[in-house]
Amino acid sequence: MIFGFLGMTYEFKWSVLWAQPHLTWLIDGLLTTLRLASISWCIAVLLGIVFGAMRTIPFRPVRIVATAYVEFFRNVPLLVWLFFWYFGAPEAFPEPVRQWFIHHGIEFWSAVAGISVYHGARFAEVIRAGIQAIPRTQLEAGLSSGLSVVATYRLIIIPIALRLIVPPATNESLNLLKNTSLAMTIGVAELTFAARQIETYTAKAVEALTSAALIYLVFCLSISSVMNWLEAKFAIPGLIVRGTRAEH
C-alpha cells in the first residue's frame, strides 16, 4: 500500500533470506563482520588508551606526538583511509612481503588497519576527556605518595577514567561495528556485502537490506546492554552521580 503511494509495485518474498546459498552468505558475512569488528576494537582501544593518556602527560614532546596522531587520523574520512591502507600502504613494503600479504587476506587486514587506527584516534579523544575529568588533585596525591607518574596513571587515574568514559566509549564501539560495513569497498565479504549480494542476485532489495539492518541492530543493542551492565557492575559508589536513585 505504502509502496503504491510511492509509485513502485513491489512483491515481497522473505523466503530468499533463508534459501541456500543466501543464508550461507549472510552467516559468513556476519562472522566476517564480527571478526573484523572484534580485532579492530581490541587494537583501537589499545591505541586509544596509549595515545589518550599521552595527550595528558605534562611533557610537551609526548603530547605533540599524540596530538599529531589523533588529528591526522580522525580528520580524514574512514573510506579514504581504507583505500589508502589497501591501495597505498602495501606498495611501501618490499615485494616478498607484499606477496605474502596478498595471499594471506590482504583485504581483511587492510580493513583492520584502517578501522583500528581511525577508531584508535577517536578512542584517544574519549579517553583523554575521561582522564581530564579527573581532578588534578588525584595526580598530585599520587605523586606525593611516592608513586611515579606512570604508576599514578596506571593505578589511579586510568581505572577511574575507564569508568567515566563508558557512555562515550559505548558510542564509539557501536560506530566501529557499523563502520565495518565500509570494508566492502575494498573487497571484504562482510555482512553488508552479503546483503547487497542477495539483492543483486534476487532483486529483492527490501528483504535483503532489512535483514542486514536487523542483524546490525541486534548486535548494537547487545553491545550497549553489555556496556550498561559493565557500568553498573564496576561503578565506584558515589563517583558517578545517578539522577534517579535516592541515596540512603
Next chain:
Amino acid sequence: MKRFGLTLILSLFVLSLAATASAQAQPTLEKIKNSGVFTIGVRNASPPFSFINKQNERAGFSNDLAELVHKEIEKKLGKQVKLEMKETSPATRIPLLTSMSVDLITETMTDTRPRRDSVDFSLTYFVTGADFIVKKGSPIKGTKDIAGKRIGTQQGSTNERVLREKYTQAQLVTFPDQAAAFMALQQGKLDAYCNDAIQLWGLKYKSATPDQWVVVGDWISYEPYGFAMRKNDSDFRAVVNNALMEAIEGGEYFKLYEKWFGTKSDVPYPMNQTFKTFLLYQVVPK
C-alpha cells in the same frame, strides 16, 4: 497530546489510501513529459561504452546510442527534453531504475532471464562474452589455469555469478567498480580480472601501458547488451526499440560502431558477420 498523535496517524493512513487510489506506477513517457528530463544511467570507467574521457566529458558507444533514443523521445513527445546522465554500477543500477532515479540504463548491462524478472530490456545492441585480462607473461591462458588464483570481478556483475557458480576453485575477489578492480590488478593483488571481453580490450587500450596487458581465454559466457528500463512500460520500450531499429536500418549505428570500434579507433574490434546479420534481423518492418 495523545489525541493529536492519534489524529495524525489516522489522517496519514487516509491520505496514503487516497494516494494509492489515484497514483499508479507512472509510465516513463508521461514522467519525462511532466518533468522535462530524461535520465540515463552511465558509467565513469567502462571504455569504450560509457566512460569519462581525457577532456573530462562523458563519452562512449552506449552514450551515443542513448543520444539517439533521446532524439526519438523528443520526436515522440513533440517537445524539448533535457538529457541527464547519472552514474550507476552493477550493484546499484536496478534499484536506481525501480526507484525512478534513472529512466534507462544505457551502459553495459547484460540481458539475462533472471534480470528480466525485475526489468525489461531493449533490443540487443552488442554481443560479447566474459574473458580474462592478465599481465603479460602471466601463466593464466584460460579457465583451466584459474584454480586457486585470485580473480577479480565487479560486485553484482554476471561475470561474478559465472565464476561463483561454474569455477568454484578460483578465489573470487569482488570490487565495487572496474577502476578499483583494475588498480588491484595493476598492483599485483589480483592474478586476473574477469569482465566482458570488449570492456577488457577497452581497458587495455585505455591504460597507460597497453602492451603490458593481454586478454586471454575463450568466452566463458554469452553477454548480450541491452538497454534496461522499468517493467510493464510498453510505450517507452517501443520508443527505445524504434530508436535502435532506425539507427541500424539508417546506418547511424554502423557509423557509431566505426567511430568506437573501427580501425582508427582506440579499441579496434571488427564487426563479426554473424553479429551484423543478428542486428539486421532484429529490425522489424515499418
